[in-house]
Amino acid sequence: MSRAAPARPGKPTINDVARAAGVSRATVSRVINGTAGASPSNRTRVRSAVAELGYQPSATARALATGRTRAIELIATSFRPPTGWLGAHPYYSRVLAGAMSFLEGTDIQLRIHVLRADCADQDVDAFAEDAGIGVLLANVTPELAVRLYLRCRRVISLVPTAAAVPAVEVDNIAAVRTAVTHLHQLGRRHIAAIHGPSDNTCAEERRDGYRRAIEGFGLPELSADGGFTREGGHDAARELLERHPGIDAMFVACDLMAAGAVQAITASGRRVPGDVAVIGFDDSVAASCANPRLSTMRLPVEEMAAEATRMLLGGALDSGYRKRYPVQLIVRESTLLTGTVA
Amino acid sequence: MSRAAPARPGKPTINDVARAAGVSRATVSRVINGTAGASPSNRTRVRSAVAELGYQPSATARALATGRTRAIELIATSFRPPTGWLGAHPYYSRVLAGAMSFLEGTDIQLRIHVLRADCADQDVDAFAEDAGIGVLLANVTPELAVRLYLRCRRVISLVPTAAAVPAVEVDNIAAVRTAVTHLHQLGRRHIAAIHGPSDNTCAEERRDGYRRAIEGFGLPELSADGGFTREGGHDAARELLERHPGIDAMFVACDLMAAGAVQAITASGRRVPGDVAVIGFDDSVAASCANPRLSTMRLPVEEMAAEATRMLLGGALDSGYRKRYPVQLIVRESTLLTGTVA
DNA sequence: TTGAAAGCGCTAACAA
DNA sequence: TTGTTAGCGCTTTCAA
Numbered sequence: 191m192s193r194a195a196p197a198r199p200g201k202p203t204i205n206d207v208a209r210a211a212g213v214s215r216a217t218v219s220r221v222i223n224g225t226a227g228a229s230p231s232n233r234t235r236v237r238s239a240v241a242e243l244g245y246q247p248s249a250t251a252r253a254l255a256t257g258r259t260r261a262i263e264l265i266a267t268s269f270r271p272p273t274g275w276l277g278a279h280p281y282y283s284r285v286l287a288g289a290m291s292f293l294e295g296t297d298i299q300l301r302i303h304v305l306r307a308d309c310a311d312q313d314v315d316a317f318a319e320d321a322g323i324g325v326l327l328a329n330v331t332p333e334l335a336v337r338l339y340l341r342c343r344r345v346i347s348l349v350p351t352a353a354a355v356p357a358v359e360v361d362n363i364a365a366v367r368t369a370v371t372h373l374h375q376l377g378r379r380h381i382a383a384i385h386g387p388s389d390n391t392c393a394e395e396r397r398d399g400y401r402r403a404i405e406g407f408g409l410p411e412l413s414a415d416g417g418f419t420r421e422g423g424h425d426a427a428r429e430l431l432e433r434h435p436g437i438d439a440m441f442v443a444c445d446l447m448a449a450g451a452v453q454a455i456t457a458s459g460r461r462v463p464g465d466v467a468v469i470g471f472d473d474s475v476a477a478s479c480a481n482p483r484l485s486t487m488r489l490p491v492e493e494m495a496a497e498a499t500r501m502l503l504g505g506a507l508d509s510g511y512r513k514r515y516p517v518q519l520i521v522r523e524s525t526l527l528t529g530t531v532a
Numbered sequence: 533m534s535r536a537a538p539a540r541p542g543k544p545t546i547n548d549v550a551r552a553a554g555v556s557r558a559t560v561s562r563v564i565n566g567t568a569g570a571s572p573s574n575r576t577r578v579r580s581a582v583a584e585l586g587y588q589p590s591a592t593a594r595a596l597a598t599g600r601t602r603a604i605e606l607i608a609t610s611f612r613p614p615t616g617w618l619g620a621h622p623y624y625s626r627v628l629a630g631a632m633s634f635l636e637g638t639d640i641q642l643r644i645h646v647l648r649a650d651c652a653d654q655d656v657d658a659f660a661e662d663a664g665i666g667v668l669l670a671n672v673t674p675e676l677a678v679r680l681y682l683r684c685r686r687v688i689s690l691v692p693t694a695a696a697v698p699a700v701e702v703d704n705i706a707a708v709r710t711a712v713t714h715l716h717q718l719g720r721r722h723i724a725a726i727h728g729p730s731d732n733t734c735a736e737e738r739r740d741g742y743r744r745a746i747e748g749f750g751l752p753e754l755s756a757d758g759g760f761t762r763e764g765g766h767d768a769a770r771e772l773l774e775r776h777p778g779i780d781a782m783f784v785a786c787d788l789m790a791a792g793a794v795q796a797i798t799a800s801g802r803r804v805p806g807d808v809a810v811i812g813f814d815d816s817v818a819a820s821c822a823n824p825r826l827s828t829m830r831l832p833v834e835e836m837a838a839e840a841t842r843m844l845l846g847g848a849l850d851s852g853y854r855k856r857y858p859v860q861l862i863v864r865e866s867t868l869l870t871g872t873v874a
Numbered sequence: 875t876t877g878a879a880a881g882c883g884c885t886a887a888c889a890a
Numbered sequence: 891t892t893g894t895t896a897g898c899g900c901t902t903t904c905a906a
Contacts, residue, residue: 201661203898203899203900204899204900204901205899205900213876213877214876214877214878215877215878215899215900215901216876216877216878216879216901216902217875217876217877219900219901219902220875220876223901225901225902226875227875227876228875228876229875229876232875232876246658246661246662247899247900248596248898248899248900249662250592250595250596250601250898250899250900251596251882251898251899251900251901252899252900252901253592253882253900254590254592254593254596254882254883254884254898254899254900254901255881255882255899255900255901255902256882256900256901256902257882259592261643268632268636280622280625280817282625283622283624283625286628286644290610290644290646294610294646294648295648299643299644299645300643300644300645301603301641301642301643301644302628302632302641302642302643302644303641304632304636306636306637316588319543319588320588320591420817420820420821446817446821449820449821449823450821452823453823453824453825456823475622475762475788475817475818475821476817476818476821478762478791479762479788479791479792479817479818479821479822480821480822480823481791481794481795481798481822481823481824482795482823483795545882545883545884546883546884546885547883547884555892555893556892556893556894557883557884557885557893557894558885558886558892558893558894558895559891559892559893561884561885561886562891562892565885567886568891569891569892570891570892571891571892574891574892589883589884590882590883590884592882592883592884593882593883593884593885593898594883594884594885595884595898596882596883596884596885596898596899596900597883597884597885597886597897597898598884598885598886598898599898
């Protein structure tokens with residue numbers, strides 16, 4: 191009488207392969223794992239038995255035996271702006287695409303988790319215990335990132351959070367300087383900015399970058415907050431224009447907000463880029479869907495996510511680890527003055 | 533001497549809990565699973581032992597013992613248009629958001645997989661063997677969907693593929709009729725259409741819907757293909773306008789293409805909606821980022837994905853199962869004639 | 875180079 | 891109601 195349900199009814203197990211090949215389970219294990227210690231002849235026999243039976247090792251059993259799940263966790267919070275992380279902000283799609291591109295063809299799985307607003311601490315603890323190869327952090331607060339990092343060292347964040355938590359990053363300050371300089375080179379001297387939420391480290395760096403750049407040019411600072419949402423960007427742009435009708439350019443801290451800003455600018459009767467030039471940030475799908483299309487600072491998000499995934503596989507990441515990626519200026523119609531239609 | 537690595541070093545196991553509570557493993561198992569057959573007093577003792585030790589059951593061990601992994605698989609192909617599924621098309625973000633919203637707070641994981649172009653069949657077979665609770669199909673070809681369904685019945689597609697494969701769906705024909713009727717009610721009589729790829733079942737249904745609706749109004753058919761990408765939508769719109777300058781409205785089979793179409797229309801010197809009204813499809817982020825914002829047919833994608841997930845949990849889905857969802861007309865500026873700026 | 879055997883942490887059938 | 895025990899499918903140590 192069998193006391194436990196067969197894991198996959200009808201599926202051949204390592205035992206079946208061993209029997210078919212006339213060797214022990216251990217030998218089969220050596221062969222399928224490419225470990226040393228199996229004669230060429232046995233290797234051949236095992237391989238043909240595997241092929242014949244259509245055997246595929248059970249990831250579950252393997253995980254139990256080795257103590258390591260072949261999975262990468264992607265963790266995001268559902269309760270930070272922009273509300274409803276996946277779906278709302280195009281950034282996450284790129285993260286996913288990057289991680290998947292690296293995992294494609296491997297036996298490693300990608301598991302998605304969201305932290306619930308009301309019990310994020312518990313969720314973090316649970317994920318820390320259950321984590322496989324490692325954890326990719328998307329938009330987690332610094333406090334939660336640290337909590338997770340202390341419980342499970344195999345963590346890397348896709349944006350800098352707390353100092354200790356390993357992260358991939360970009361030089362936001364320099365990127366914003368490039369963006370503002372681009373607007374300045376267009377001859378614009380009334381360059382406003384729309385920023386992200388103040389509890390977001392990236393948003394704060396970009397805000398800082400704008401201040402420094404503007405100061406460097408000796409221009410007046412004109413800032414508003416847009417909360418990293420399209421609506422926020424739209425409203426912020428409208429108010430900026432009402433208060434400062436002379437604005438002739440805008441730096442917007444993400445493309446989603448910038449798309450909203452462009453809408454508000456044209457709705458006010460102004461033209462982009464003729465009256466107001468706009469530059470976004472990220473190079474998300476929002477940048478190419480805006481009308482006119484947005485010039486933007488392109489973050490290599492896919493590349494960063496893929497590299498972060500690769501690092502997790504590599505094992506130990508030092509506390510405070512950082513890897514910096516270049517940001518590229520993409521010029522599209524929202525700052526292009528040539529060839530405009532009459 | 534231990535022959536196998538401890539799964540999670542230092543983590544309490546069910547044995548530790550049993551010892552601490554002074555009961556057997558079986559009793560602990562009964563309590564943590566809420567199964568009948570444990571006295572109230574033991575339940576209490578076990579629960580406090582669990583709390584004290586911070587015990588969390590191992591999903592891996594559980595999966596091995598029960599033969600069922602508590603995971604839902606989301607499978608997409610990487611090789612169909614629009615290229616690079618995640619990241620490129622905003623639709624998938626909504627799928628993910630919907631599935632996650634249902635899974636949030638459960639112990640069920642969501643695992644993402646992509647089928648590789650060069651060995652999709654093998655990948656399908658592997659996923660079929662390894663599938664946990666069930667499989668959610670995103671943009672898989674009918675052939676692959678059938679292949680998977682034959683090997684693993686616990687499958688549901690987020691769009692209709694082959695007849696046998698269970699799916700959630702919308703009435704594309706009726707939805708397009710609503711969209712075209714909306715344009716017609718605006719007084720437009722030269723209503724063109726931009727369609728998706730001909731190997732996509734949804735795209736074909738929408739194409740069919742357009743033909744029927746246009747025929748119903750006794751208007752001429754004016755179709756072009758946009759491949760479900762922004763660029764494709766842009767180019768298709770430009771060519772349509774060149775060939776048929778009298779076009780005064782466009783039905784576009786997805787918002788991403790529609791955003792491109794709007795760009796092409798304004799670039800030609802026409803105004804939206806004044807000269808050409810545009811209606812999209814999906815209600816993705818592209819619809820709200822376009823300028824002007826797009827009227828569109830809103831698909832309840834999140835709801836559909838959540839419901840599909842719920843059904844997988846419910847177990848057996850009959851062959852040919854279908855559940856139909858309503859599509860809603862969302863009117864935004866791209867078809868709004870009131871209050872336009874001078 | 876090989877195989878026997880002891881687990882990994884849990885569930886579930888059975889006997890008490 | 892409870893505990894004993896035999897697995898789930900695999901890896902890995904050890905002895906041969």
